[in-house]
Amino acid sequence: MKWETIIGLEIHAQLNTKAKIFSSAATKFGEKPNSQACEVDIGFPGVLPVLNKQAVIKALKFGLAIEAKINKFNIFDRKNYFYPDLPKGYQISQLNFPIVSAGKIKIKVDDTTKIIGITRAHLEEDAGKLVHDMFNDYTAVDLNRAGTPLLEIVSEPDIRNAKEAVEYAKKIHSLVQYINICDGNMAEGSFRCDANVSIRIKGTNKFGTRTEIKNINSFKFLEKAIDFEVERQKCILEDGKKVVQETRLYDQVKNQTNSMRLKEEANDYRYFPDPDLLPVEISDSLLEQAKADLPELPEQKKIRFIKEIGLSEYDAEILTSQKSLADYFEALITNHKENPKLCVNWIIGELLYYLNKEQIEINQSPISAQDLSILIARIVDQTISGKIAKDVFKEMWLNKGSADEIIAIKGLKQITNENEINNIVDEIIANNPSQFDQLKSGNEKIIGFFVGQVMKATKGKANPKKVNQILREKLDLSKQ
Amino acid sequence: MQNTIKSLANGLKNKEFSSVELTTDYLNFINKSDLNAFITITDELAISQAKAADQNIANNSFNILTGMPYAHKDIFCTKGVKTSAGSKMLDNFISPYNATVSDKLDNSGAVMLGKTNLDEFAMGSSNENSYYGAVKNPWNLNKTPGGSSGGSAAAVAGELSVFATGTDTGGSIRQPSSLCGITGIKPTYGLVSRYGMIAYASSFDQAGVMTKTAEDSAILLNLIAGFDEKDSTSVNRNNEDYLKTINDSIQGLTIGLPKEFFSDGLDDKVANKIMLAVKEFESMGLKVKDISLPHSNYAIPSYYIIASCECSSNLLRLDGVRYGHRCQDPKDLQDLYLRSRSEGFGDEVKRRIMVGTYALSAGYYDAYYLKAQKARRLISDDFQKAFQSVDVIMGPVSPTTAFDLASIHDSASMYLSDIYTLSVNLAGLPAMSVPAGFSQNLPVGLQLIGNHWSEAKLLNIAHKFQEQTNFHNQTPAKI
Structure with a gap:
């Protein structure tokens, strides 16, 4: 059977603003745990978010760079779920009204150019981190990363193989650095990539059941993880079984993807508009500011x-x-x-x-x-x-x-002094009379031998042009 | 005459008594009181603030609130002081930061006597939902002071404090003010910063004040109103001086009486007092017009759906992980969440969390949350239409006077006590409760509702009424 692969990528790019998206705490990486988490990031009772305008400008820059539709009216929603790295019990994100939608980017694979659609890009806040190896019997929570602005960039399912996926991801990775909205540091998690992968019989229109692969932290692993997943799905379907819709984690050591949670186990996030934040209206002046800031x-x-x-x-x-x-x-x-x-x-x-x-x-x-x-x-x-x-x-x-x-x-300075080269050339002609005779009799190839000898004698420092020129002069003289 | 900010400020200024003396008196009243109005008494802090205030007064550097003792609703975060929201969940919570309102009060030199009792997370109309027990109504100890700002209302009415802060999500300032016979104002949504006010329902919550007189309310609103860059829903507009227009003539203004506010559920005696108050206004030269707010019926269901949805999300952060109640020896993460929250929250809070969680769930969102938002818009439009022809809407605050403690057992009946206050929150309007008489020795409150940002007008109307009446000067017998 001839299979076709369908891939869509979700990229999380941390925006390189100085302050967090909803608080004034710093976003620097690698600081002492919880030293960059203020009362808002920790989610104390009574605190309120205030949108960082810089994050909005950066998202707008991205929208402009991918020729997308900028949604002048966009809304922040709450995505509700419990997890210890999520201090408020909800993540502030954008569901139905993202800031950017319907963009595109050009990629090139094996000399073929292709346009990949970008469904949307929305602003949201990053979660904190759990630290499992700091205390015996306890897991620690570091909230330094909580509230770092993220731009989630969602592609259309336009990608057909792992190579295209890598090219697309690299292109976005390059772009976000170009327009200075993300430092692109994959090792520090500033640029993260999830892949939605499904396969279908070539020529059919209906999408197959997809799986979402998470925990991919390099382009190399992106390619490997997709390749593995495609093969896994092929085996399942060719065996007459069904692919299960689920989230899978990529294990880079074993080079395989493993089931993390089934769709049925997925949370009902109970999204609703965050009443603490007003709808964001993108003014013309803000858009102009973003344009002016676009390199x-x-x-x-x-x-x-x-x-x-x-x-x-x-x-x-x-x-x-x-x-x-x-x-x-x-x-x-x-x-x-x-x-x-x-x-x-x-x-x-x-x-x-x-x-x-x-x-x-x-x-x-x-x-x-x-x-x-x-x-x-x-x-x-x-x-x-x-x-x-x-x-x-x-x-x-x-x-x-x-x-x-x-x-x-x-002492690598080139010898350009004509007298000096002249003397060396004379010496070499004198030491190699038979070769010089061959040269005289018209064996042009042998001129290379003389140049080589001069370069050897000067340890390569003689100007080769000058050597050639002097040799020609000597040859002409000897023929007269 | 009662002890108002205005009268006591004169005494302090003229050095008839010191703030320390005044504060000590109030602390003694509180200690002797059995109203259960306070969750925390901050006596040491109060005395040190009073000393500082006396110093400032001696140095001639003071304002009208310097040295003035007050009670702070225990839903405003106070740095270094327990902030419980009336919940077991936060019984161990010492706030590391100040609410904006707390900051403003601190900076004014006012003296915080303590944190007042309230229904857990401001969810309730009788103050019986407090982890710290019910508050008693100073007019009759068997009666409720109302809720959720019941502690604040009882403290002011019971002479345990000169004034108090409150918050009003569905009537939590107005209803207890009415039931305790004091003056309370719930400002326009967005006038006072919500930063540091523990959220119940974010799109309704609004801070306000509870005082003896409209004039005192104006003094305090001058302090606490204003844009706060920490609260995205606070509105950036020019600050007003609410005292400036308080003596303006109100002759010729038109009062709207919505027929829906005088329906079957309203106690006759309460209705009678409200109509007497309206007559008083007529004698002062105001006109009266019958109006209709046709979507009022939707106020209770809309409010309880939206407020429950918002609170189900707002209270997610109380998970036992970073602060607040944590169960003993959790066996895993799930157990930590389940038991900490089961043990930490009271029944009414759990009920609203469940209702809200349900209403926001996939498949139900459109039928409940979205529909309630649509009804909210209609209710808001009703008011806007009414304000095209009237200057102020009047009616009762509460369908009855203070009811017996432990007399209402089902939530739905309890929700009915907010029937006249909820629609104001749905529309984000400012409203007041003003003492308008007594029925069987229990106070009756008149509700004044204005259009957005009409606080100055409401305070002006209330003040003029208080110049003509004596209800606000009545005090319960010291029991």
């Missing part, structure tokens, strides 16, 4: 890189895939407007290679854009050759100093 979006940046800087689409795509990468490129190119391709090659060829090898992010790179700019300047002004520059780059990566320091200490 150049990845797609716009890509087009600018192609049209104004003259990059290839391929290069532009890579450089704009992450805001930090694009920022790095733009910082680098300020001093090298004449050589954009050289800058691109150094970023894509060297920098990304090193970053990938060490699995670190560009903002953790030991070589800043300013550092690399100096190295490139030394290639451009012919202080060193491109080949030597790669060695210098390696030293810089190991924090051995700046480009200039390494060039000086290692």
